[in-house]
Amino acid sequence: MNATYTILEVRRLLRDRAALVLTAGLPTGLFLLYNAMWGDDTGATTSLMVMMGVFAGLAATISAGGRVSLERHAGWTRQLRLSPLRPLSYALSKSVVALVLGMLAVTLVFVVGLAVQGGGADLPAMVESLLLLWLGSIPFALIGVLLGQVGSANAAQPRGMVVLLGSAFLGGVFVPIDQLPRGMESVAQWYPSYWLNALAQAPFGESVDVVRAAVTLAAWTLLLAGLVRWRYGRAER
Amino acid sequence: MTETPAPHAVRLTGLRKSYGATVAVDGVDLEIAPGEIVALLGPNGAGKSTTVDLILGLSRPDAGAVAVFGRTPREAVDAGLVGAMLQDGAMLEDATVGELVALFASVHRHPLPVAEVLERAGIADLAGRRATELSGGQTQRIRFALALVPDPDLVVLDEPTVAMDVATRREFWAAMRRFVAAGRTVLFATHYLDEADGFADRVVLLRDGHIVADGTPRHVKSIVAVRTVRATVPDLSAAALTGLFGTDGLIVDGADVRIRTADGDGVLRTLLAHSPAAHDIEVTGADLEEAFLSLTTRTGGTAR
Numbered sequence: 001m002n003a004t005y006t007i008l009e010v011r012r013l014l015r016d017r018a019a020l021v022l023t024a025g026l027p028t029g030l031f032l033l034y035n036a037m038w039g040d041d042t043g044a045t046t047s048l049m050v051m052m053g054v055f056a057g058l059a060a061t062i063s064a065g066g067r068v069s070l071e072r073h074a075g076w077t078r079q080l081r082l083s084p085l086r087p088l089s090y091a092l093s094k095s096v097v098a099l100v101l102g103m104l105a106v107t108l109v110f111v112v113g114l115a116v117q118g119g120g121a122d123l124p125a126m127v128e129s130l131l132l133l134w135l136g137s138i139p140f141a142l143i144g145v146l147l148g149q150v151g152s153a154n155a156a157q158p159r160g161m162v163v164l165l166g167s168a169f170l171g172g173v174f175v176p177i178d179q180l181p182r183g184m185e186s187v188a189q190w191y192p193s194y195w196l197n198a199l200a201q202a203p204f205g206e207s208v209d210v211v212r213a214a215v216t217l218a219a220w221t222l223l224l225a226g227l228v229r230w231r232y233g234r235a236e237r
Numbered sequence: 238m239t240e241t242p243a244p245h246a247v248r249l250t251g252l253r254k255s256y257g258a259t260v261a262v263d264g265v266d267l268e269i270a271p272g273e274i275v276a277l278l279g280p281n282g283a284g285k286s287t288t289v290d291l292i293l294g295l296s297r298p299d300a301g302a303v304a305v306f307g308r309t310p311r312e313a314v315d316a317g318l319v320g321a322m323l324q325d326g327a328m329l330e331d332a333t334v335g336e337l338v339a340l341f342a343s344v345h346r347h348p349l350p351v352a353e354v355l356e357r358a359g360i361a362d363l364a365g366r367r368a369t370e371l372s373g374g375q376t377q378r379i380r381f382a383l384a385l386v387p388d389p390d391l392v393v394l395d396e397p398t399v400a401m402d403v404a405t406r407r408e409f410w411a412a413m414r415r416f417v418a419a420g421r422t423v424l425f426a427t428h429y430l431d432e433a434d435g436f437a438d439r440v441v442l443l444r445d446g447h448i449v450a451d452g453t454p455r456h457v458k459s460i461v462a463v464r465t466v467r468a469t470v471p472d473l474s475a476a477a478l479t480g481l482f483g484t485d486g487l488i489v490d491g492a493d494v495r496i497r498t499a500d501g502d503g504v505l506r507t508l509l510a511h512s513p514a515a516h517d518i519e520v521t522g523a524d525l526e527e528a529f530l531s532l533t534t535r536t537g538g539t540a541r
Contacts, residue, residue, distance in 0.1 A: 002343060002344055003343075004339065004340055004343035004344075005340055005343070005344070008329075008332060008336055008339075008340055011332075011336075012329065012330070012331040012332055015331040016330075016331050071327070071329070074327035075323075075325045075326050075327035076326075076327045076328070076329055078295060078323065078325070078326055078327070079323065079326035079327060079328075079380075079383070081293075081294075081295060081314075082293065082295075082314060082319075082320075082321045082323070082326070082383070082384070083314070083341050083344045083345065083383075083386075084314065084315040084317075084344050084345060084346070085344040
């Protein structure tokens with residue numbers, strides 16, 4: 001990975017105010033809306049905060065892949081191929097940037113969540129949950145970048161949306177995990193967003209199969225990293 | 238460079254590339270010696286851009302081989318031997334010109350200093366500007382700057398001046414002249430005969446994916462410099478005109494006569510000698526497309 005490129009990418013991310021506000025702001029806005037409707041006590045507010053934190057991590061990282069697709073079709077990656085920078089290095093920088101955006105979005109939800117809860121907040125649990133959300137978003141950053149390398153630029157947006165909604169659904173963002181239909185939950189247990197949610201709820205007293213969560217997330221991360229490597233390695237030849 | 242110099246800056250052998258049913262490059266053999274300045278001249282769709290892409294390793298040939306300083310295109314790019322300027326290489330949004338040049342400098346092993354690159358490309362004043370907010374001509378100069386970053390021995394340019402106005406174009410070629418003064422190799426694709434004539438010391442003429450001529454600008458110009466002589470000729474019959482100029486390239490419409498020829502001077506002399514009443518005489522140079530039309534009838538010899 002090239003440090004100059006990664007830093008430049010992060011700087012560009014911070015310059016694109018409109019996208020930043022939309023990507024990072026939407027989950028926080030939804031959190032405030034849901035909290036106004038259902039957040040009758042600290043427990044409910046915490047649950048909503050974690051749910052929207054999961055959504056923030058998913059949405060920001062997956063949507064970052066759309067940028068890869070746009071840059072590929074605009075010809076920037078073609079320009080890059082006239083330099084010694086490897087497509088794989090490009091993909092890594094892009095994954096890091098997607099993750100940074102995801103971390104920003106999640107953090108914003110939690111900061112607002114803290115402000116809403118005031119003195120009732122369990123600060124150590126929040127910090128732990130936030131860190132787990134950061135870590136657990138890694139596979140989705142890879143999914144975003146992988147999506148950016150396949151198919152046409154026109155389809156990048158809807159493609160990302162389908163993956164995001166699927167991931168959000170399986171991650172209990174729209175319907176709490178324990179209220180998913182029975183068959184659905186057993187499917188969801190093989191998908192990383194399910195465990196992302198489960199891990200993020202755990203610091204607040206929910207029980208979680210930590211080993212299975214870690215194994216599932218790690219396995220997906222390795223699998224996706226392998227796919228990114230294969231897909232971008234092919235672009236190199 | 239410490240290694241012994243390869244005999245050819247660029248060597249293409251039996252190069253072929255098709256996109257679906259379209260054959261873009263159809264058997265191109267070309268050798269460019271270090272220090273040569275070669276124009277790849279041809280109308281749109283002749284296969285210039287495809288040839289450039291193949292030389293740069295941006296696409297892979299269906300058949301044949303590409304060697305750049307005796308290496309594969311990828312190796313040559315990695316070693317900083319090649320700098321290239323594409324027609325369509327996009328700029329990164331929300332990044333400044335200075336940042337882009339610094340980025341390219343960070344990935345090359347022996348880059349020129351960023352300030353020097355900006356200076357050489359004549360865009361020092363644009364360093365702080367966003368790369369996507371500039372005019373087409375300015376963007377071309379950023380691409381040129383990016384090509385200069387590794388201080389390459391070979392520069393490949395695909396239609397470099399296409400978005401430039403006349404003044405910018407002149408400045409650009411002046412910058413190129415300074416660049417090649419150090420004995421570097423340049424290959425540029427263009428559809429402007431004037432540019433090929435003015436800058437290259439060798440012109441390779443490409444049509445339908447073939448090389449149809451290869452030689453000095455003077456030689457190639459004599460092949461493609463078609464003139465059209467127009468005049469109002471009230472005192473010669475169509476039959477008399479055919480007798481003087483033949484039927485090839487002759488159009489007679491009442492007193493209006495149009496003659497397409499490679500020898501404009503000769504036609505003019507003949508016309509004036511035989512038609513004292515000829516008036517409204519006009520001699521125009523044909524553009525490259527027209528010139529190529531006239532070439533279709535005599536593509537037999539590939540002269541060098």
